[in-house]
Amino acid sequence: MTVAGRAADGRLRQTIVFPSPGNHQWPDNAITLRGCATSGLPVTYQLRNPGGGEYCDVVDPKATRLQARQGALIDCAITAMQRGNSEYAEAASVTRRWRVGRMATVIAFTGASTLVWTKDDDTVDVTLRISAAHPVPSIHMTTGVEGLCTSAVLQEPSEDRQLPTFTVKLGEPAGERGSCTMTVHLGADSLTDGSEAVKRFVVEKK
Known part of the structure; x- marks a missing residue:
């Protein structure tokens, strides 16, 4: 035509x-x-x-x-x-x-908002979900903890990089319960945007 x-x-x-x-x-x-x-x-x-x-x-x-x-x-x-x-x-x-x-990324905590401290086990696993248009090729994260969350260590990456998991060490609550706040930063680079997630947890003593 x-x-x-x-x-x-x-x-x-x-x-x-x-x-x-x-x-x-x-x-x-x-x-x-x-x-x-x-x-x-x-x-x-x-x-x-x-x-x-x-x-x-x-x-x-x-x-x-x-x-x-x-x-x-x-x-x-x-x-x-x-x-x-x-x-x-x-x-x-x-x-x-x-x-x-750059690939846009959003991270968010998954699971319950209550963590349990016991005398026999003062650590818990906390998992995040990374949402992005494509699989994230690498993970560079930094963490911050306050209150009864005294440390957070990223576990060895699994095959599912979209679900990074941290082992969090808890302090003993003074009463039956206390609180802690955890902040995770997903670092930006030349190809991906950064993201931040903040969550306040209740820590119960069992």
Whole structure:
């Protein structure tokens, strides 16, 4: 299908249809460019990185299947062009934006809000859940404790990195119960956002 009408030089007009590549989170860092011209002539692409540099940081800037380089975030202007030929006039170019941002992460405590201290066992396991669009490749966490939570040690990572577990040492409540507060920071890096979770627990003496 072609656009009705002719250009000033008598050649047929054409337009470009170029869907937006959209915004993505790392590691979803590959797209297929799907621009087309109403004339049926092939579309070419030009990549520009608004943040600096001539090209986006991709493996092959001339490909229609774009793959960001390992560990690269993308903020890229992609222009689709069709220069025309003897029959069709040049089409107006269309520019879209492709972004691959850092992966958003959210951490939250799971389980009950009551921890139990006994003379025979003054430690408990506390588990968090990491919510993210993709599996988290690595975990860098720091903890803070107050009150009857006297220390918290991250257990050896299991196969499920989305459920990190801490062994928490409890102090003895002065009465039948007390409280403690635990804070966990999930560190940010070049590819993932950080997150923080804070929870106040009741500590019961059994």
